[in-house]
Amino acid sequence: MSFMNRAVLFLLTVTVFAQTPPAPPIVSPEVHSDNTVTFRLRAPNAAVVNLSMEGTKSAPMQKDDKGVWSYTTSALDPDIYGYSFNVDGVGLMDPNNSLMKPNLLSNSSAVHIPGPGLAWETSDVPHGEVHHHFYKSALVGDHRDYYVYTPPGYTEGSTKYPVLYLLHGYSDDASGWSAVGHANVILDNLIAEKKAKPMIVVMPLGYGAPEVVARGRIDMEKFRVNIVKFREVLLTEVMPQVEKEYRIDRRREMRAIAGLSMGGAESLITGLNNLDKFSYVGSFSAGGLGEDYDVLFPKLDQSANKQLKLLWIACGTEDGLIGTNRKFRDMLAAKYVRFTPIETPGMHTWMVWRRNLATIAPLLFQ
């Protein structure tokens, strides 16, 4: 058999295996040199196709005579944007883009517009390592996982490191902060620039009652139970395990907790109710906590100021949760609990949370 025939046979196999559609290839997304982006999708029979992009309004796409819908954005700030195509009411990932944003409820694709020097851009600095651990939770009864970032040089040395527990949001899985948040890249860069202390970052699965993750309406009572139960999982399962497995400095001055959205609420519940364990508490766009503050934080008063090195409450000003976050801050102020209020531009998006991490990490363990 000639080489050409072998190549064809091989291609045939790959083609059958990969189920490549017969139509000519589509390029999507196409990032242009001026930071505009063209998105394309072949959907010859669809009636309405919209682009749904993280942090922007839904935009109508236009169909050409070959059945390819497209939309070109205005120039975008360098960042990583999640997006999906809404085809006749159904949100679909971009079939021509391998960059995926994992999520338990809404899959989406992602487009990266590079911006050298930005916190989440991989650069020529020493890189830490991301460890993926698996265990069976005695409390919840499921097989679950957590991720641990160790900074560059961890394996060579013998020093102990401070630790940040970093919590994802509702419908994320344990990979959220590394796969979508690029927490490891952000830490690599900040540590290389000596802006942040070398630290270990623990990224657990953030559900105490995983059945809360379901399509349709969220049951807010289950949501609250989930948050409270998660605190128990973190304190009695994850924390003892990682403190055994890693060289972690166990002093409370060396322990921080922060998270986004649901994980923000979990950070507040776990951190503020366990000030014997945590000195740094951060919430990014916290959601789902509720307002029964006396029930949620029964012992919280200004005596917390002696123990808290940082209480950092951040939210985007275009986030639907900005109101409840301001209300939470009002409660803290009324109790004379000191905190750092952070309001940034932005909605309920990973663009805000990556910046939140890049901003808070330099404040920890200093």
Place this chain on the structure above:
Amino acid sequence: MSFMNRAVLFLLTVTVFAQTPPAPPIVSPEVHSDNTVTFRLRAPNAAVVNLSMEGTKSAPMQKDDKGVWSYTTSALDPDIYGYSFNVDGVGLMDPNNSLMKPNLLSNSSAVHIPGPGLAWETSDVPHGEVHHHFYKSALVGDHRDYYVYTPPGYTEGSTKYPVLYLLHGYSDDASGWSAVGHANVILDNLIAEKKAKPMIVVMPLGYGAPEVVARGRIDMEKFRVNIVKFREVLLTEVMPQVEKEYRIDRRREMRAIAGLSMGGAESLITGLNNLDKFSYVGSFSAGGLGEDYDVLFPKLDQSANKQLKLLWIACGTEDGLIGTNRKFRDMLAAKYVRFTPIETPGMHTWMVWRRNLATIAPLLFQ
């Protein structure tokens, strides 16, 4: 604001953020108790929708009066099957399923039909850890990654372990063997049953010339250059790094290399041309090697039998590459090089390769 209003506000935010389509939720895939599976997709205006499932023929889906296409399979063997929907010629992931199969060229979803006791099923045994490493390749010039599995108990002990270099196929990324192949779960189970020796498994990015990964026709000359260059990356970058980072037994009797499809070809090229380093060589459905055997393996002759503890050549009988694999075996036989020929049912699929790994791992380092 009442709790209910807060819940609504929260839901609103989550809904905007998640871009949930307004239509009622669809359940897909639905695995029934008899191991039949129903797949569903809302696509009211599509003309033709087919289900493309790994290892099976394309199947036409039927539309109901609400615009929902569905297809129910016959009873399937417990396994993990990749699939996508082909909508008017375009392969799409299932928007209602968060189980994704990462791939650089063809995204797909996956459905898991549990089968207790199967090699890739997570079970109540001690679990190893999967480490994710990042580095800049001096040879290739890109930022890249590799994964390392360490067996249960690795962190506690001080013994050295044998090592298996396990290579993915064309269009996979470095996560292929862990995310899709469940290599860590397979090893956990085999080690717990004392069927396999505790070992370290290194899963590198398998491209020496990453530009070979492109949509459309594969350039076979680039493909070959990629394989040869990968050997250099493995031997001069990945291997020295992991042998420094991990307690790896560096004797050649303790080193194996195996891989699937392109990775099978890479295992043969790297293993058989470096018998001073490898004692065990495995190829699963090898592809893209070519037939210039004298050029590819200039020194290979029966003297290899003294060094090879195992040369394991596997392929599915329904794989388009079975012919070239038999031809390769004929070459080995003609040179009196001993090998183990393995033909199993199956096509060019992960179902075959997970079983290949579960079969070869117990043969290593014994």
